[in-house]
Amino acid sequence: MDDTVKSLAGSASRRRFLAGVARAAGAAGAFGLVVGLFGRQAQSLPAVAIRPPGALSEKKFLSACVRCGLCVRDCPYPTLSLAGVGEDVPVGTPYFIARRYPCEMCDDVPCVKACPTGALDPELNTIDDARMGLAVLVDEETCLNFLGLRCDVCYRVCPVIDKAITLEMSHNTRTRKHAVFIPTVHSDSCTGCGKCERACVLDTAAIRVFPRHLAKGRIGEHYRLGWVEKEKHGGESLAPGMVDLPDRLPDELPDALKGWKP
Amino acid sequence: MSGAVKCVGDEAVKAKGWLGAHKYLILRRISQFGIWGLFLLGPLAGTWIVKGNLTSSLTLDVLPLSDPFVVLQALLAGHVAAGSALLGAAIVLGFYIVVGGRVYCSFVCPINVVTDAARWLSERMNLPKGWQPARETRLWALVAVMGAALATGVMAYEMLNPVTIVHRAMVYGLGYAWTVLLAIFVLDLVVSRRGWCGHLCPMGAFYGLLGRGSLLRISAVNRANCDDCMDCFAVCPEPHVITPALRGAGTETGPAILSGDCTNCGRCIDVCAKDVFVFTARFNNAIPERGDTVMERKDRDAA
Ligand code: SF4
Ligand code: SF4
Ligand code: SF4
Ligand code: SF4
Ligand code: SF4
Numbered sequence: 314m315d316d317t318v319k320s321l322a323g324s325a326s327r328r329r330f331l332a333g334v335a336r337a338a339g340a341a342g343a344f345g346l347v348v349g350l351f352g353r354q355a356q357s358l359p360a361v362a363i364r365p366p367g368a369l370s371e372k373k374f375l376s377a378c379v380r381c382g383l384c385v386r387d388c389p390y391p392t393l394s395l396a397g398v399g400e401d402v403p404v405g406t407p408y409f410i411a412r413r414y415p416c417e418m419c420d421d422v423p424c425v426k427a428c429p430t431g432a433l434d435p436e437l438n439t440i441d442d443a444r445m446g447l448a449v450l451v452d453e454e455t456c457l458n459f460l461g462l463r464c465d466v467c468y469r470v471c472p473v474i475d476k477a478i479t480l481e482m483s484h485n486t487r488t489r490k491h492a493v494f495i496p497t498v499h500s501d502s503c504t505g506c507g508k509c510e511r512a513c514v515l516d517t518a519a520i521r522v523f524p525r526h527l528a529k530g531r532i533g534e535h536y537r538l539g540w541v542e543k544e545k546h547g548g549e550s551l552a553p554g555m556v557d558l559p560d561r562l563p564d565e566l567p568d569a570l571k572g573w574k575p
Numbered sequence: 576m577s578g579a580v581k582c583v584g585d586e587a588v589k590a591k592g593w594l595g596a597h598k599y600l601i602l603r604r605i606s607q608f609g610i611w612g613l614f615l616l617g618p619l620a621g622t623w624i625v626k627g628n629l630t631s632s633l634t635l636d637v638l639p640l641s642d643p644f645v646v647l648q649a650l651l652a653g654h655v656a657a658g659s660a661l662l663g664a665a666i667v668l669g670f671y672i673v674v675g676g677r678v679y680c681s682f683v684c685p686i687n688v689v690t691d692a693a694r695w696l697s698e699r700m701n702l703p704k705g706w707q708p709a710r711e712t713r714l715w716a717l718v719a720v721m722g723a724a725l726a727t728g729v730m731a732y733e734m735l736n737p738v739t740i741v742h743r744a745m746v747y748g749l750g751y752a753w754t755v756l757l758a759i760f761v762l763d764l765v766v767s768r769r770g771w772c773g774h775l776c777p778m779g780a781f782y783g784l785l786g787r788g789s790l791l792r793i794s795a796v797n798r799a800n801c802d803d804c805m806d807c808f809a810v811c812p813e814p815h816v817i818t819p820a821l822r823g824a825g826t827e828t829g830p831a832i833l834s835g836d837c838t839n840c841g842r843c844i845d846v847c848a849k850d851v852f853v854f855t856a857r858f859n860n861a862i863p864e865r866g867d868t869v870m871e872r873k874d875r876d877a878a
Binding site: 337338341344352353379380387395404428429435 | 626628630632633641645653654657660663708712715716718719722723726727728730731732733735736740744747748752754805
């Protein structure tokens with residue numbers, strides 16, 4: 314009798330215990346889900362927010378950066394700041410807004426040296442190798458150089474002038490007798506420092522820096538550019554032995570083409 | 576308030592003076608605000624003793640310190656910290672294993688000041704205790720936090736963690752972080768007394784685990800002197816930890832408070848007029864003979 318009572322009481326308390334554990338585990342699961350979803354949602358970075366030099370790709374960065382701000386402290390300029398509560402940037406992470414204050418591309422990269430976690434890649438020794446973002450001339454309708462003037466400011470301020478940004482001359486179709494000098498950014502050299510965006514003389518910059526994945530297109534894997542391939546093959550034709558078919562011409566050439574040879 | 580209403584610690588104040596009965600409270604506030612001051616000295620006065628914030632810092636340009644709770648999240652999210660963060664976390668880990676994990680809560684964490692204030696006010700205003708979730712809840716929350724890091728591959732909880740958000744804001748500029756503080760204050764005041772630090776905070780749970788084997792412990796060595804005033808229970812942020820140590824004589828339990836939940840805040844020492852509690856090493860846990868108190872031993876040694 315005594316034993317039955319005890320075991321009954323035992324099983325009741327065990328049931329209560331198990332129910333408690335289940336409840337707590339369920340609550341923890343729900344909490345974890347909310348945290349996880351929140352973390353997932355907060356992974357998108359607004360286009361104006363640029364990470365410091367050497368920052369890992371965004372997802373990796375968010376697994377690495379402990380949000381200590383040591384990079385902010387060691388940056389000699391007011392470039393970097395930590396995102397506050399309620400900003401679009403994941404809270405506590407370092408970023409800069411080029412138009413506010415760009416990266417000055419310090420030779421000794423003190424921000425990277427300060428980072429205790431490797432969220433800013435310690436392998437980055439030369440600031441010219443940084444790829445914080447990519448400058449894009451977003452508005453041809455307002456860029457003064459596009460309009461045929463010689464502003465050139467973005468070009469002149471670029472720390473990697475003539476490599477990251479060049480002025481490409483072409484014909485001014487409006488005046489028909491002048492040239493225009495188109496500021497042209499080259500992704501193999503642009504560090505994304507944002508100095509061009511900062512310096513653009515317009516009220517709203519016509520050239521802007523975006524995170525690379527937003528600024529750059531990608532050609533499909535299967536594409537082959539004929540002229541590149543040809544160069545790779547020492548000028549040989551890509552399809553050797555291709556039959557050169559005779560050009561078919563009308564027997565009687567129109568007057569305008571008299572004397573023309575294919 | 577004095578006179579008609581009996582306040583916690585009244586007798587201790589009478590016995591040891593106000594200062595003597597608030598020694599550890601004062602020490603804790605000095606520590607909490609002192610740490611804040613050290614972080615602010617750089618940006619405000621240009622004297623760089625400590626740089627960074629509690630998640631990772633550099634002291635005097637040589638000593639790296641990192642929060643193991645955050646570094647563990649990074650690890651689970653798939654990033655092995657390069658640089659000094661791992662070393663920093665190991666140093667901090669070692670420190671808390673010696674002095675007690677939740678010393679972080681009582682002497683360092685900035686939220687503690689706010690939750691202490693909420694508790695004080697809630698008791699003064701005689702508000703109901705409200706929702707009191709099971710004590711294990713915070714352990715489950717800790718599991719959830721680490722699970723979320725593992726599952727998402729990012730430090731998801733750091734988007735929400737009020738401790739790191741508030742401290743970072745205190746060092747780098749407040750912004751809207753006061754809303755986080757307010758939320759915790761309101762939670763603790765009207766929804767759940769001691770709700771955040773006592774039941775929910777996964778960071779507190781983490782440091783509590785560190786404290787399970789820690790060297791420095793509180794011990795009710797002089798429990799024979801206890802006159803059941805209950806002041807220690809009233810002041811303790813984790814009162815359940817006191818019972819086995821203080822009331823353990825009958826069950827042959829030693830007087831040391833071994834629970835990792837104890838924050839080593841020392842308030843029980845402060846408010847006890849009978850000097851029942853002392854700081855000691857966890858090994859000093861021999862069951863004192865009845866009546867054989869430190870005082871008596873001292874007297875005996877002197878004789
Ligand atoms: S390279 Fe220099 S200016 Fe740019 S973010 Fe780093 S420290 Fe600041
Ligand atoms: S120093 Fe590194 S870990 Fe610290 S905030 Fe900057 S990027 Fe993040
Ligand atoms: S962002 Fe602008 S200034 Fe900086 S490297 Fe690129 S083109 Fe030059
Ligand atoms: S429980 Fe959490 S919020 Fe409370 S003092 Fe400890 S770490 Fe800080
Ligand atoms: S037992 Fe004493 S030291 Fe431990 S938390 Fe309670 S009051 Fe603080």
